[in-house]
Amino acid sequence: MGTISGADLLVRSLQVEGVRALFAITDISFTPLSVKAEAAGMLVVAGRHESAEVHMADAWARATGIPAVVVGGMGPGVANLLPGVVNAWTEGVPVVVIGTQRTSRADQAVRRNRFQYVPQLELFRPVTKFAAAIPEARRVPEYLREAFRHALGGRPGPVYLEFAPELLREEVDEDVNPVLAPAAYRAAPGSPDTAAVERAAALLGRAARPLVLAGNGVHTAEASEELTRLAEIAGAAVCTTPGARGAISERHPHAVGMANALLSPVMQEADVVLAVGTGIGEVVGYGQPPAWAGPAVQRLIHLDRDPLVIGVNRPVDVALVGDVRQGLSALTKALATSDTRNDGDWARERAVGAQQVMNMMVDAGLELDGSPVHPARLAAEFARYLPEDALVCLDGGNSALWAHLALIVTRPRSLLWTGHFGHLGTGIPYAIGAKLARPDRPVFLFSGDGAFGFNLQELETASRVDAAIVAVVNCDYAWAMEEQGMLDEVGRTIGVHTSVVRYDLVAEGLGCHGELVDSPEGIVPALRRASASGRPAVVQVVVDHAMNVNPPGMSEFLEMYNAATT
Ligand SMILES: Cc1ncc(C[n+]2csc(CCOP(=O)(O)OP(=O)(O)O)c2C)c(N)n1
Numbered sequence: 259m260g261t262i263s264g265a266d267l268l269v270r271s272l273q274v275e276g277v278r279a280l281f282a283i284t285d286i287s288f289t290p291l292s293v294k295a296e297a298a299g300m301l302v303v304a305g306r307h308e309s310a311e312v313h314m315a316d317a318w319a320r321a322t323g324i325p326a327v328v329v330g331g332m333g334p335g336v337a338n339l340l341p342g343v344v345n346a347w348t349e350g351v352p353v354v355v356i357g358t359q360r361t362s363r364a365d366q367a368v369r370r371n372r373f374q375y376v377p378q379l380e381l382f383r384p385v386t387k388f389a390a391a392i393p394e395a396r397r398v399p400e401y402l403r404e405a406f407r408h409a410l411g412g413r414p415g416p417v418y419l420e421f422a423p424e425l426l427r428e429e430v431d432e433d434v435n436p437v438l439a440p441a442a443y444r445a446a447p448g449s450p451d452t453a454a455v456e457r458a459a460a461l462l463g464r465a466a467r468p469l470v471l472a473g474n475g476v477h478t479a480e481a482s483e484e485l486t487r488l489a490e491i492a493g494a495a496v497c498t499t500p501g502a503r504g505a506i507s508e509r510h511p512h513a514v515g516m517a518n519a520l521l522s523p524v525m526q527e528a529d530v531v532l533a534v535g536t537g538i539g540e541v542v543g544y545g546q547p548p549a550w551a552g553p554a555v556q557r558l559i560h561l562d563r564d565p566l567v568i569g570v571n572r573p574v575d576v577a578l579v580g581d582v583r584q585g586l587s588a589l590t591k592a593l594a595t596s597d598t599r600n601d602g603d604w605a606r607e608r609a610v611g612a613q614q615v616m617n618m619m620v621d622a623g624l625e626l627d628g629s630p631v632h633p634a635r636l637a638a639e640f641a642r643y644l645p646e647d648a649l650v651c652l653d654g655g656n657s658a659l660w661a662h663l664a665l666i667v668t669r670p671r672s673l674l675w676t677g678h679f680g681h682l683g684t685g686i687p688y689a690i691g692a693k694l695a696r697p698d699r700p701v702f703l704f705s706g707d708g709a710f711g712f713n714l715q716e717l718e719t720a721s722r723v724d725a726a727i728v729a730v731v732n733c734d735y736a737w738a739m740e741e742q743g744m745l746d747e748v749g750r751t752i753g754v755h756t757s758v759v760r761y762d763l764v765a766e767g768l769g770c771h772g773e774l775v776d777s778p779e780g781i782v783p784a785l786r787r788a789s790a791s792g793r794p795a796v797v798q799v800v801v802d803h804a805m806n807v808n809p810p811g812m813s814e815f816l817e818m819y820n821a822a823t824t
């Protein structure tokens with residue numbers, strides 16, 4: 259009978275779950291963990307700020323469906339993890355967060371004015387699905403199992419585990435608490451109830467104007483193909499939440515794009531809505547008037563793996579609780595054998611209209627000449643430049659809105675954006691995490707200049723780990739999204755403008771390729787040089803600040819928010 263260290267038990271517990279990356283700024287409190295993870299073949303990456311490392315792990319999970327691990331050293335290292343964890347929690351992204359702690363849980367009750375001590379568990383409890391202190395090495399597998407059950411079950415989310423540094427070095431009997439395979443300790447949801455599927459299929463089959471609202475749960479379940487097949491069989495139009503774009507190809511003849519204020523006429527017209535893998539939150543108007551029609555005239559079928567999201571924001575006619583992929587397949591099967599189903603004319607008509615508007619955004623943007631560059635021109639040039647297999651990250655205020663208007667997303671897990679929390683600063687780390695997870699894909703970032711500044715130093719990380727991302731900065735030297743509201747309220751701005759910054763030179767100083775562009779004609783050549791450099795690259799494009807203040811759809815967007823019940 260052999261012995262095994264706490265660090266080994268931890269790494270093995272991560273490996274059985276397919277974890278391949280560990281993000282950590284070195285801290286001697288967890289040296290054995292870094293060493294064992296590296297020895298096990300995991301990618302061990304040190305960022306320049308713990309919160310950015312959480313964003314990297316978050317992007318890894320979004321790009322692959324598999325969680326990554328972030329480790330913080332006791333006290334400040336753990337405290338710095340917090341914003342990244344808050345973002346992952348609100349966004350429903352599984353991240354395994356580990357902290358060392360000055361002392362064991364049992365010893366924390368005594369107030370001794372310790373160096374680098376803060377009650378970490380209490381900080382993380384409200385923003386994780388599970389937070390616990392592992393008391394001793396032999397219980398590592400048990401705590402990791404519980405952590406993964408929570409991180410990946412229901413609506414996914416981050417989990418936090420902590421321990422005193424000695425735990426990693428402690429040797430325990432190898433056979434006492436062995437590491438099990440995931441199938442032995444956590445179950446995936448099954449297919450929804452058959453009778454409910456039949457009722458849903460009957461309702462969808464009789465619909466005159468069926469519309470599917472797809473959320474991130476479609477990505478979680480890897481159910482894009484099933485979603486597309488259902489749309490075809492049901493003759494339904496499909497929109498996605500803004501954060502789940504690409505769940506269906508936006509070029510599919512039934513795709514009507516993002517559920518936002520601009521799509522409201524279609525959302526109101528539908529007589530049966532199938533919401534799938536979404537909590538129908540505020541960004542889609544809570545599924546209520548004025549963005550949608552009321553329950554009296556618009557029926558709702560809601561399919562989700564988590565029963566806790568059903569009926570929260572809108573009364574439901576048929577609830578389907580279970581795996582999204584199996585649920586969609588079951589619905590497709592039930593409809594395929596039914597003689598009552600929609601012919602898809604309404605869906606195709608609406609999709610033609612919606613896709614014309616989407617194409618128009620690019621065509622109209624390309625017409626805008628002059629310097630400084632119009633942000634719509636930049637977004638259009640960017641969208642047109644992207645290769646088909648691009649993975650795009652968005653960050654910024656109005657900058658992100660311009661990009662949303664110009665982009666057409668055709669693949670799942672290809673647009674990373676904090677659609678729920680709107681967390682500025684996620685862009686650079688998201689792009690790095692995505693590129694490390696998917697080196698086979700060209701990874702781009704479209705960011706506002708304000709957002710870009712939060713984690714600018716991570717460009718050094720990108721350079722060091724060879725994450726050849728191409729970052730485009732829509733640079734108006736201002737926090738433009740905040741400007742109009744402030745002008746409307748007090749007639750002037752405070753703290754909206756920043757000084758002129760050479761992000762291209764900063765990028766070069768941090769080991770990346772840099773480009774500064776001030777004319778529309780300069781954009782594409784700079785993008786080409788950036789891609790060809792083979793290095794992480796920053797293309798700073800100076801845009802017209804006045805034009806950046808009010809992107810189309812902005813006022814409707816605010817109107818929809820204000821009108822939906824809070
Ligand atoms: C971390 C964080 N801080 C503040 C905000 C509030 N906020 C939303 S948009 C925005 C302006 C963003 O400026 P920039 O990235 O330059 O994009 P622009 O609107 O100028 O295109 C601010 C400050 C936020 N969403 N997140």
Ligand SMILES: [Mg+2]
Nearest residue numbers: 707708736738
């Ligand atoms: Mg700006």
